[in-house]
Structure formats: structure tokens, C-alpha cells
Amino acid sequence: MRVLPLIAGGLLTSLAFALHAHSNHDHGHKHHAHDHSHDKHHHDHGDSLGAHVHGVANLNLVLDGAILAVELDSPADNILGFEYLPSSNTDIATTRAAMDTLRQADSVISLPSAAGCTLDEVTLESPIFAAVEATHQHDHDHKHGDKARAHNDISAQYQFTCSNPEALSTLDVSLFEHFPRTETLILQAITPSGQQGGELSAGNNRIRF
Numbered sequence: 001m002r003v004l005p006l007i008a009g010g011l012l013t014s015l016a017f018a019l020h021a022h023s024n025h026d027h028g029h030k031h032h033a034h035d036h037s038h039d040k041h042h043h044d045h046g047d048s049l050g051a052h053v054h055g056v057a058n059l060n061l062v063l064d065g066a067i068l069a070v071e072l073d074s075p076a077d078n079i080l081g082f083e084y085l086p087s088s089n090t091d092i093a094t095t096r097a098a099m100d101t102l103r104q105a106d107s108v109i110s111l112p113s114a115a116g117c118t119l120d121e122v123t124l125e126s127p128i129f130a131a132v133e134a135t136h137q138h139d140h141d142h143k144h145g146d147k148a149r150a151h152n153d154i155s156a157q158y159q160f161t162c163s164n165p166e167a168l169s170t171l172d173v174s175l176f177e178h179f180p181r182t183e184t185l186i187l188q189a190i191t192p193s194g195q196q197g198g199e200l201s202a203g204n205n206r207i208r209f
């Protein structure tokens, strides 16, 4: 179960839809009469490159019953120090090390032990990670269609089950220690106490519910 994409994705899609409702107004039932209207819209691979600012990342957090879902969405530069698809051994090693670090959820967020949370699932997504994993394979015909892109993002999603979610009153973000190129984290959280937003930094890394 991937709760976060369903809930936070729904939230973010709703926000995006509200922002773009006017420009997308013509889509819908009149679709077949305006088949070429899509050409006017740039479909940016469904990610958030429009908001991609180096040093800034997004942290989305949803607590729903016992399930805590956390999603980090960051410019790759914050994590790796580069955003091109790596080909040198040094850059590939940097990428693999970052993937190993991100797979440890407490490299991003540290949860109070009293909450009794266990990590169920980690999902890492990035064109850069995909490219590095493809170097495992002997698929020399594989085409990297994104190679020309100057910018790439990294997404890390974590799902926890917590035996005592009431104890999740404070969460400390540890991302800044592990990836100090991250300066600002924009928080969006949905918990039983409501919706919460804010900005976090190395000197202000505590989330309180």
C-alpha cells in the first residue's frame, strides 16, 4: 500500500488543479472536438520541475491511523551535488552511496521511539538512479532520453506502521546533516490534528504536531 501518493498526491493534484483550473477548463467532454488543444500544454513528465530550486526540497507527510507516509522530493543537486546522468565511476559511486543513505529512513527523518514505528517500504525514484541501475545491465542499446535535461529530481518515499502513533508529536528532520546542500525544506503535513505547512532548515529541524 502506498498511502502517501494516494493522499498527498491527491492533495497536491487538487492544489495544482485549482491553480490551473482556468487553463485546463476546455479539457473534458468537449475533448474530441479539440484533440489538438494538448499541444498548447507542456506535459513536464508529471514532476515538479517548475518548482525546482537548488537548495530547496519538499517534504510531504501524511499520518493516517497507524500509517505514516513521508515523501522527500528534492532537486538531485541537493543530494548528489550534480544533476546530470552519471557516467564516471566517481559519480556512479556518489550516486550509489546516496541511494544507500536514503534507504535508511533515519537519514531523512527521525521518529520518537515511543511511537513504535517500523519501516514497511522505501521507494527511491530518479532518472539518475535509473541510469545508475541500468549500468548493471549489459544493455548498451538503452537510450537515455533524459540525457539532455539539465535538471533532475530525486524522490524518496517511506511508509511506516506505528504501534503508538499518538507519540508522533515531534519529528526531527535529519536530512540536513546527511545532505547539507539542502538548505530549506518546505513541509506539508496532514495529520489527525489537521493540515500543517512550514519551512524547515538545519537550525529549525523539528516538526511539532
Ligand SMILES: [Zn+2]
Pocket (backbone or CB within 6 Å): 052, 054, 075, 076, 077, 083, 150, 151, 152
Ligand atoms: Zn536543477
